[in-house]
Amino acid sequence: MKFKIYAFLFTIVSLCYAQEKEYNSAIVKVDKYTEGSLVTPYSDSKVPLLIFIMDAGAINRDGNDHMSKNDTFKQLSYEMAKSGIATYRYDKRLFKMDGLGIKEHEISFDHFIEDATSIITYFRKNKNYSKIFIVGHGQGSLIGMIAAKGKADGFISIAGNADSLDQVIVEQISKQAPGLDKSASVAFRQLKENGRATGYDPALESIFRYNLQSFMRSWIKYNPIEEIALLEVPILIIHGDKDIQVELSQAEKFKEAMPKAEYLIVENMNHILKEIKGNSRLENHKSYNEAWRKIMPEVINGIVNFVKQ
Numbered sequence: 001m002k003f004k005i006y007a008f009l010f011t012i013v014s015l016c017y018a019q020e021k022e023y024n025s026a027i028v029k030v031d032k033y034t035e036g037s038l039v040t041p042y043s044d045s046k047v048p049l050l051i052f053i054m055d056a057g058a059i060n061r062d063g064n065d066h067m068s069k070n071d072t073f074k075q076l077s078y079e080m081a082k083s084g085i086a087t088y089r090y091d092k093r094l095f096k097m098d099g100l101g102i103k104e105h106e107i108s109f110d111h112f113i114e115d116a117t118s119i120i121t122y123f124r125k126n127k128n129y130s131k132i133f134i135v136g137h138g139q140g141s142l143i144g145m146i147a148a149k150g151k152a153d154g155f156i157s158i159a160g161n162a163d164s165l166d167q168v169i170v171e172q173i174s175k176q177a178p179g180l181d182k183s184a185s186v187a188f189r190q191l192k193e194n195g196r197a198t199g200y201d202p203a204l205e206s207i208f209r210y211n212l213q214s215f216m217r218s219w220i221k222y223n224p225i226e227e228i229a230l231l232e233v234p235i236l237i238i239h240g241d242k243d244i245q246v247e248l249s250q251a252e253k254f255k256e257a258m259p260k261a262e263y264l265i266v267e268n269m270n271h272i273l274k275e276i277k278g279n280s281r282l283e284n285h286k287s288y289n290e291a292w293r294k295i296m297p298e299v300i301n302g303i304v305n306f307v308k309q
Helices: 002-020 072-082 093-100 109-126 139-148 165-176 180-194 202-208 210-220 224-228 248-257 281-289 297-308
Strands: 023-029 035-041 047-053 086-091 129-137 154-158 235-240 262-266
Touching: 023 072, 035 072, 047 072, 047 109, 047 139, 047 297, 072 086, 072 297, 086 093, 086 109, 093 109, 109 129, 109 139, 109 210, 129 139, 129 297, 139 154, 139 224, 154 297, 165 180, 165 210, 180 202, 180 210, 202 210, 224 248, 235 248, 235 297, 248 262, 262 297
Parallel strands: 047 086, 047 129, 129 154, 154 235, 235 262
Antiparallel strands: 023 035, 035 086
């Protein structure tokens, strides 16, 4: 009887150990600006590597900010490992600012591109991966497509804008606060022409405050449609029709400009790749702080098929 119990316990422990061994996770510091989590499947042969680039703001490597926890990219890393694909997700240099003595007005959009490029170069040098793909989410889509040029084997855009940032913001303001869009248009034109925006409506301070203007100027000089057209690698565009941050029309603009790319439009999916069954904005917003929600399987299958084709 004791032997049967021990055998049973041994089987349970062995199963648990096997589950833990589905992937290996390690912290990898590329340079003083970037540090992240490398998740690799247990494999005797080389596997593809996905490099995740996060959305705008203080979004950490897992896809969370200080106000929410959804663990989207942490989950996606583990799902990829189960399918034999390695991933590297990292914190943007925003998280290193205090330690390195970097001031807000010193941060440029180009720094984010430089960091992504350095990461690609780092993993290229160690030659441990069969292919390297860039996966950019939101703002990370534009960063990724620029960094991927001539360096990556493929590019995946998730919920990325096709229009330049100034166009996106002016259009959003025109819908939410008609009248303010004219002030925003003038401010963006001043940024492009003079390097500084002055005399804008005080209601737009969060966009055009002095310390942020240099970063905004460095961002709006890039047009996603123009940048993605320069890529000579396979491209996959993913978007959800319940995305309340980036409109579905942005994916449609990509499709019009890049008909040869692959497109995955996921029904009932929001900006963070989670299912939203109704039309409630409250449900959509709440999902950003509900880490128990699973990533929609269409996204997982779509990425795996694209990478392994």
